[in-house]
Amino acid sequence: MKAWKILGVALVGYxxxxxxxxxxxxxVILNETIRNLYxxxxxxxxxxxxxxxxxxxxxxxxxxxxxxxxADLDRDHQARAFAEVAMMFSLLGLFTGMVWAKSTWGTxxxxxxxxxxxxxxxxxxxxxxxxxxxxxxxxxxxxxxxVYNVFAFVLMIVFIGILxxxxxxxxxxxxxxxAFGSYDLDNGMRLVFYPAVIGWILMGWWIATLRVRLxxxxxxxxxx
Numbered sequence: 001m002k003a004w005k006i007l008g009v010a011l012v013g014y015x016x017x018x019x020x021x022x023x024x025x026x027x028v029i030l031n032e033t034i035r036n037l038y039x040x041x042x043x044x045x046x047x048x049x050x051x052x053x054x055x056x057x058x059x060x061x062x063x064x065x066x067x068x069x070x071a072d073l074d075r076d077h078q079a080r081a082f083a084e085v086a087m088m089f090s091l092l093g094l095f096t097g098m099v100w101a102k103s104t105w106g107t108x109x110x111x112x113x114x115x116x117x118x119x120x121x122x123x124x125x126x127x128x129x130x131x132x133x134x135x136x137x138x139x140x141x142x143x144x145x146x147v148y149n150v151f152a153f154v155l156m157i158v159f160i161g162i163l164x165x166x167x168x169x170x171x172x173x174x175x176x177x178x179a180f181g182s183y184d185l186d187n188g189m190r191l192v193f194y195p196a197v198i199g200w201i202l203m204g205w206w207i208a209t210l211r212v213r214l215x216x217x218x219x220x221x222x223x224x
Contacts, residue, residue, distance in 0.1 A: 005206050011199025015042075018192045025186060033103045037189070040100055042197045043093030046204040048156075050086035051125075053208065054079045055153045058146035065139075074216075076142035079149060080132065081211040087125055089204055094118060113167045117159035124152050124159075 019038035027034060057079035065071030097115075098108040109115060128148055135141035 004202055008199050008202025008206060011195045012203050013199075015192055015196035015199055019196065022192060023188060025189070030104060033100055034189075036096055036100045038192055038196045040093060040096040041193070042200040043089050043096060044160075045197045046200045047086045047089040047093060049201045050082050050089065050204050050208055051153055051156060053205070054082035054086060055149055057082060058149040061142055061146050071139050071142065073138055073142055076146065077215050078212050079146065080129075081215060082208045083125060083128060083149070085204060085208040085211055087122070088207075089200075090118070090122060090125075094122075112164075114160065114164040117164055120159050121156045124155055128152055 015038055019035055024032070024034050057075045061072060061075035061079065064075060097118075101110070101115075102108050128145065131148055132141055132145050135144060
């Protein structure tokens with residue numbers, strides 16, 4: 001097992017244990033729910049990292065196939081696998097966020113620009129998978145999906161990173177609200193939060209590479 005995989009397992013294990021047992025600031029409304037910072041936020045960081053990986057593989061596919069050479073469809077398979085695992089983490093982030101919202105805002109969902117942007121992002125990437133399933137020709141499918149993936153990533157940044165900061169929002173760090181690091185992410189929490197982010201990104205990357213390997217094994221066993 002490679003060192004980065006061992007590091008990922010160790011950091012996630014540490015963050016899970018410390019996230020549930022270490023002391024946290026006792027704040028009005030948040031109380032013990034602030035521990036969700038160790039689980040909710042890393043899901044989104046991992047999603048963005050994996051979608052960035054998917055985008056990189058799409059670029060590499062688009063650059064392949066020149067000078068009369070066939071396009072490298074394996075890069076397309078990697079882009080799809082990374083996007084699939086990213087969507088799994090986005091759903092985990094959405095679920096943990098809804099649980100947190102219920103405890104702090106009194107409802108699982110509000111008309112908040114951050115939440116609405118997240119919903120739109122999920123629909124955008126759902127369309128990415130629908131597009132892939134609607135085209136039979138492998139190279140044409142890969143090329144269209146790669147181009148769409150570029151626009152999808154840009155729109156994701158706009159909907160969850162830019163627009164919520166320009167309008168009123170309940171979400172920390174958006175709409176004029178201070179982020180957690182500005183008022184309650186103390187040094188003790190940082191010792192858990194940052195390892196959690198790094199650990200989950202490494203774990204997500206590992207899961208995505210396993211998904212790619214599974215696709216390759218399935219392709220080898222499929223009769224021509």
